[in-house]
Amino acid sequence: MLEAKFYDTYYFCNVVKSVLYHSESYLGVLNDFYGDGRIYYRLSTFNKYSILHEFIEFIIHDVYYDQSSEAALEKKQKIQENYQDIPIALSLLRPSTLPIELALKHHNMPHQSFEDFLDKQSKKFIECNIDDIYEFIHKLRETGVFHELVEHISKEVFHVLFQNRDLMKNFNTLMANALEYESKQERPSEIKKIFSRTGVLKRAAIPQWARRAVFFRDRGRCVLCNKDLSGQINLENKENYDHIVPLAKHGLNDISNIQLLCKECNQHEKRAGEAVTSDNYQSWYTY
Structure with a gap:
């Protein structure tokens, strides 16, 4: 039984669909999933956690890191600066809360907040940089909660997308093309x-x-x-x-x-x- 919370599930469904139906615009991203022989290590024989699950996971990882970009951080810090004298506005906007924190909170997954992480380093949100965010995500990965979140969302997204056979065809055509292309190189023994x-x-x-x-x-x-x-x-x-x-x-x-x-x-x-x-x-x- 899958306990679906459907937090950003359909958003990720749309991202996956966009990547699959407009793959020519995402060749650099897709190469990191199946290129340079990686497709060989994605192959399995009817695992319940399928290759499509792995692809969805890959996309979710990319989205969370993209949402934690330098431009996104600067935008949040600008909001913090503009509303620092209006506590009520800050409590509603929560600029110091990262998107991944909102997802973890929605799924009731215990985790250290980004503000607490910065506080232990004697830093304030307004003065942190992108390296601090990457270090925070790395800490979440070390505790296992990041993987737990991404795996759960992947299962929810798969639950929705599996019903769309045309999308299944599109995904498997993409993987087949990758396998055919890589077959020109020597297969791992x-x-x-x-x-x-x-x-x-x-x-x-x-x-x-x-x-x-x-x-x-x-x-x-x-x-x-x-x-x-x-x-x-x-x-x-x-x-x-x-x-x-x-x-x-x-x-x-x-x-x-x-x-x-x-x-x-x-x-x-x-x-x-x-x-x-x-x-x-x-x-x-x-x-």
Whole structure:
């Protein structure tokens, strides 16, 4: 069971979506996730904490550090300076409170405040610099609370985004392109066993938990033709669990890359061709 607090969850969903749908504008950032051979160390075989979870984590890290930039700090210090004689305004604006602190407080995760951190160094917020913020975040990482926060938010964001199969296709196409590009270089010896050939992963059995998650997400229907695969209407209709981006096209063995198809659509419409999914979803009620 996921206890979702939905603090900035949809904000991070939009950031992830923007990066995936406009990846050409984020090549430098994305290279830090999968470039220079990093994609090889992201590969796994149906881990519950999927590659998409890792990608979401990566984006959240980047956002929190971006929110702690020098420009952001200067803006907050200007507010502190302008309202230092109006305590009520300062208590409402809270310029000395960092965005990550607000998230930690919302999730009821005990942590040292940035003001307390500065106080122990005999510094005031108005005179601190960006290095102080990075040192504070480093302290949060050392205590483990930073990782706890980012992991929890990642699970919430995944919970929302997993329902969007087109986004799943977009993410897995991006990863497949990275894997294909990196396959021109020598693979690390320790992961060669998971490949059937250069850049193509071996087919792996899809675990029951992944099948169950995909079946319920797709409401027990073929995502291409909407055929009922629950067995309640026709026992002859067999569910097939399909890689959205085929393994032959450098697709991943990851839950984000799996969808529910009927036997006919899987064998005749999909086969091992291009990445295909559908924007059709069964509504909670009829209109």
